[in-house]
Amino acid sequence: MSKQDADKPQVKPFKGPAGGWGSVRSLAEILPREKVGAEALRELARQNKPDGFACVSCAWPKPADHHPAEFCEEGAKATAWELTSLRTTPDFFAQHTLTELRTWRDYNLEQHGRLTHPLRYDPATDKYVAVSWAEAFADIGAALKLLDPKAAVFYASGRASLETSYMYSLMARMYGSQNLPDSSNMCHESTSVGLKAAIGVPVGTTRLQDFEACDAIFFFGQNVGSNAPRMLHDLRAARKRGVKIVTFNPLKERGLERFTDPQNPIEMATLRETGISTQYHQVKASGDIAAMMGIMKFLVEWDDAATGRGEMPVLDHAFIAAHTQGVDDLLAAIRKVDWDAIEAECGLPRHDLKQAASVYARSKAVMAIYGMGLTQHVKGVENVRMVVNLLLLRGNVGKPGAGPTPVRGHSNVQGQRTVGITEKPELAPLDKLAAQYGFSPPREKGLDTVASCRGIINGTVKAFVALGGNFLRAVPETIAMEAAWTNLDLSVQIATKLNRNHLFAAKMTYLLPCLGRIERDLQATGPQAVSVEDSTSCIHGSVGKAKPASPHLLSEPAIVAGIAKAILPANPKVDWDAWVGDYSLIRDAIEETYPEVFKDFNARMFTPGGFWKGNKASDRVWLTPSGKAEFLTPSGLSATGFAGAEGRFRLMTLRSNDQFNTTIYGYHDRFRGVKGTRDVLFMHADDIAAHGLAEGQIVALESDADDGQHRRREGLIVTPYSIPRGCLGAYYPECNMLISVEHHAQESHVPAAKSVPVRLVATKR
Ligand SMILES: Nc1nc2c(c(=O)[nH]1)N[C@H]1C(S)=C(S)[C@@H](COP(=O)(O)OP(=O)(O)OC[C@H]3O[C@@H](n4cnc5c(=O)[nH]c(N)nc54)[C@H](O)[C@@H]3O)O[C@H]1N2
Numbered sequence: 001m002s003k004q005d006a007d008k009p010q011v012k013p014f015k016g017p018a019g020g021w022g023s024v025r026s027l028a029e030i031l032p033r034e035k036v037g038a039e040a041l042r043e044l045a046r047q048n049k050p051d052g053f054a055c056v057s058c059a060w061p062k063p064a065d066h067h068p069a070e071f072c073e074e075g076a077k078a079t080a081w082e083l084t085s086l087r088t089t090p091d092f093f094a095q096h097t098l099t100e101l102r103t104w105r106d107y108n109l110e111q112h113g114r115l116t117h118p119l120r121y122d123p124a125t126d127k128y129v130a131v132s133w134a135e136a137f138a139d140i141g142a143a144l145k146l147l148d149p150k151a152a153v154f155y156a157s158g159r160a161s162l163e164t165s166y167m168y169s170l171m172a173r174m175y176g177s178q179n180l181p182d183s184s185n186m187c188h189e190s191t192s193v194g195l196k197a198a199i200g201v202p203v204g205t206t207r208l209q210d211f212e213a214c215d216a217i218f219f220f221g222q223n224v225g226s227n228a229p230r231m232l233h234d235l236r237a238a239r240k241r242g243v244k245i246v247t248f249n250p251l252k253e254r255g256l257e258r259f260t261d262p263q264n265p266i267e268m269a270t271l272r273e274t275g276i277s278t279q280y281h282q283v284k285a286s287g288d289i290a291a292m293m294g295i296m297k298f299l300v301e302w303d304d305a306a307t308g309r310g311e312m313p314v315l316d317h318a319f320i321a322a323h324t325q326g327v328d329d330l331l332a333a334i335r336k337v338d339w340d341a342i343e344a345e346c347g348l349p350r351h352d353l354k355q356a357a358s359v360y361a362r363s364k365a366v367m368a369i370y371g372m373g374l375t376q377h378v379k380g381v382e383n384v385r386m387v388v389n390l391l392l393l394r395g396n397v398g399k400p401g402a403g404p405t406p407v408r409g410h411s412n413v414q415g416q417r418t419v420g421i422t423e424k425p426e427l428a429p430l431d432k433l434a435a436q437y438g439f440s441p442p443r444e445k446g447l448d449t450v451a452s453c454r455g456i457i458n459g460t461v462k463a464f465v466a467l468g469g470n471f472l473r474a475v476p477e478t479i480a481m482e483a484a485w486t487n488l489d490l491s492v493q494i495a496t497k498l499n500r501n502h503l504f505a506a507k508m509t510y511l512l513p514c515l516g517r518i519e520r521d522l523q524a525t526g527p528q529a530v531s532v533e534d535s536t537s538c539i540h541g542s543v544g545k546a547k548p549a550s551p552h553l554l555s556e557p558a559i560v561a562g563i564a565k566a567i568l569p570a571n572p573k574v575d576w577d578a579w580v581g582d583y584s585l586i587r588d589a590i591e592e593t594y595p596e597v598f599k600d601f602n603a604r605m606f607t608p609g610g611f612w613k614g615n616k617a618s619d620r621v622w623l624t625p626s627g628k629a630e631f632l633t634p635s636g637l638s639a640t641g642f643a644g645a646e647g648r649f650r651l652m653t654l655r656s657n658d659q660f661n662t663t664i665y666g667y668h669d670r671f672r673g674v675k676g677t678r679d680v681l682f683m684h685a686d687d688i689a690a691h692g693l694a695e696g697q698i699v700a701l702e703s704d705a706d707d708g709q710h711r712r713r714e715g716l717i718v719t720p721y722s723i724p725r726g727c728l729g730a731y732y733p734e735c736n737m738l739i740s741v742e743h744h745a746q747e748s749h750v751p752a753a754k755s756v757p758v759r760l761v762a763t764k765r
């Protein structure tokens with residue numbers, strides 16, 4: 001057991017700001033723990049620079065005029081995690097069966113360091129053993145060729161480069177499968193669906209320069225201090241200009257309260273902080289639709305009054321008339337909705353909503369930034385559409401300083417979609433691919449994440465190939481999913497570190513270790529670069545220079561090519577080996593498929609700040625069927641999708657500031673004052689008392705999904721916290737067993753991880 005595990009758990013309020021000395025101390029802890037050498041420290045200096053590598057952590061844009069150190073605490077942790085000198089070798093696997101490793105915690109699995117050799121699972125010994133790459137590819141090819149391509153799933157976690165992702169989706173389609181779910185299916189799919197329907201583009205419309213032009217920012221359900229800390233610099237600069245920041249979040253998140261720039265020696269020395277939010281509204285989980293309805297109700301009231309008096313209207317009627325459709329229904333619903341219902345659903349008094357509305361009404365350019373707090377709900381798509389409604393009412397789309405700003409997760413999750421990773425046939429240029437490569441791509445819809453889970457549980461999915469990620473840990477219903485995994489014919493995992501998904505074997509199981517993005521990628525024509533797309537649709541080149549973790553690793557493009565050659569007949573139009581030898585040829589192919597987005601791709605990929613993909617909605621060109629931006633009248637005030645019931649709580653499954661998704665860096669959540677444990681249950685003090693519980697008591701949670709299934713999570717420590725009554729918070733992925741596969745967003749199918757219906761069960765004191 002490492003020292004971290006042995007720390008005595010404690011939770012007490014954290015007094016410091018986001019950033020600041022806490023973030024320096026946190027780095028001073030993690031760098032030695034990962035035993036990173038001088039080389040890794042040198043690499044940190046190249047992070048997110050125009051000639052460096054694109055951070056492997058989040059997707060926040062990398063500015064053209066970068067800071068001396070363009071990385072944050074979280075980015076540095078991600079770099080250290082990849083450049084660790086620790087190794088998980090075949091010797092390690094000789095000592096441990098998978099049965100034993102399944103009793104380990106996520107942290108301990110990954111803490112053994114980078115995978116070094118291609119591995120095959122040996123059922124006789126219940127261990128992984130080293131194999132040659134040639135044998136692995138031949139075996140995988142033989143197994144996939146026996147299957148109906150529609151029974152094979154090709155998952156992608158959002159990290160792999162544009163080059164790899166293009167090859168991967170092409171391979172799946174040439175093989176005959178459109179089953180290309182990705183982590184976006186659990187993340188911002190509600191954005192892709194909601195924004196596309198509302199404004200005709202599936203992505204945000206803003207860029208970094210909009211932070212310099214806005215006069216207010218509305219911030220919904222995104223924990224910037226932990227999950228996109230580099231944005232704190234943009235927020236701080238905006239605050240210094242007097243921009244108002246109005247936040248809606250059930251939890252008081254430190255990064256949204258105040259920040260000390262760790263790169264500013266004066267701030268650090270004087271402990272000076274910048275306040276971030278000028279208003280902080282602790283909305284109930286799933287209460288954002290109601291809160292936004294409340295804000296709009298004020299806007300409409302003030303607009304009526306102003307126009308009645310012949311004054312400047314509050315709504316932008318000219319914009320609405322010229323550019324939108326559907327406002328009348330929405331306005332009717334706003335006028336009709338009752339204040340008591342709004343207050344009850346969002347948990348905020350109308351006075352608070354009035355304050356928010358008044359900032360909105362007085363601001364000329366407003367950005368709306370949001371994350372998982374909006375997308376991961378049964379009504380996640382409506383949440384996103386409500387954000388657009390709010391923006392459209394005052395023309396806040398398609399002008400400087402204004403627009404929806406979804407904060408994407410993985411560093412290339414948006415880009416993977418751009419180059420074809422999608423289960424939706426209408427989103428891939430199938431005719432173009434057919435012509436370019438001379439094959440007939442599958443035309444029917446493939447399986448998304450939820451459909452893949454169902455298929456694995458009911459046995460219709462037979463093979464699962466994963467380009468990164470930890471699917472079994474990230475999805476809902478983990479207990480049933482783990483049990484069903486062993487029925488698969490084939491599981492292939494392309495990964496850098498051992499994780500829990502790798503411990504569940506199919507009939508044939510391969511674990512294929514790859515180079516990370518920070519590592520030198522040497523191919524036939526020399527060192528290679530790759531590219532990624534950030535949250536604001538800017539595309540960046542990335543060059544890895546660190547020494548690879550093992551000489552036996554292959555690059556992701558090489559692994560994809562190895563599998564592709566083993567499953568596909570030779571095709572003169574795709575020379576997989578040539579692509580692997582020279583990635584610029586892959587970029588030429590990408591440019592041929594997507595000439596508008598990737599014009600002069602190779603020449604432009606190292607543009608400082610990235611090159612912009614363009615965005616029609618930001619030019620007020622609406623690629624919707626009506627040619628207008630669409631208002632949507634919400635179907636109700638609550639985003640939960642379930643009824644309230646006595647004793648039923650809304651559980652939000654959250655990230656700590658010591659994790660990257662299922663990768664657990666450690667057991668501290670500094671900003672929330674948690675030390676030495678991840679087994680906390682954040683709860684309102686009055687709810688603790690009302691349930692006859694006490695701080696520190698151990699409880700279990702049971703699913704309250706009304707579907708007859710028993711799901712239970714033991715061992716949570718009752719922790720009083722600033723959180724609305726009726727809501728609970730606990731960490732992802734350890735609570736995923738509580739979520740039903742069927743508890744997901746309508747339309748986008750994103751698992752509704754931010755309002756899981758649960759019941760509390762007291763176990764021991
Ligand atoms: N260090 C680090 N960085 C990351 C990640 C990581 O795990 N670690 N993950 C990456 C990925 S893939 C993603 S998608 C992003 C995720 O980043 P976020 O979008 O910040 O996701 P979460 O941490 O899940 O937290 C969402 C926030 O929503 C709030 N919330 C919950 N329910 C509601 C609600 O109903 N309404 C409102 N208004 N708020 C709500 C929570 O209190 C929390 O502050 O970050 C990316 N960056």
Ligand SMILES: Nc1nc2c(c(=O)[nH]1)N[C@H]1C(S)=C(S)[C@@H](COP(=O)(O)OP(=O)(O)OC[C@H]3O[C@@H](n4cnc5c(=O)[nH]c(N)nc54)[C@H](O)[C@@H]3O)O[C@H]1N2
Pocket residue numbers: 110156157158159160183184186187188372376409410467468469470471474475494495496497498499514515516517556653654655660661662663732733735736739753
């Ligand atoms: N309850 C609940 N569930 C959630 C969420 C939530 O908020 N609550 N969030 C959802 C979201 S937003 C997301 S994005 C998903 C995340 O789901 P995934 O993307 O599937 O999970 P990660 O934890 O990011 O994957 C980590 C693994 O990726 C591998 N890896 C790391 N770097 C590389 C690389 O360079 N190449 C390759 N090939 N592999 C690499 C490592 O082996 C590591 O163990 O989880 C979702 N699940």
Ligand SMILES: [Mo]
Pocket residue numbers: 183186187188408409410
């Ligand atoms: Mo994500």
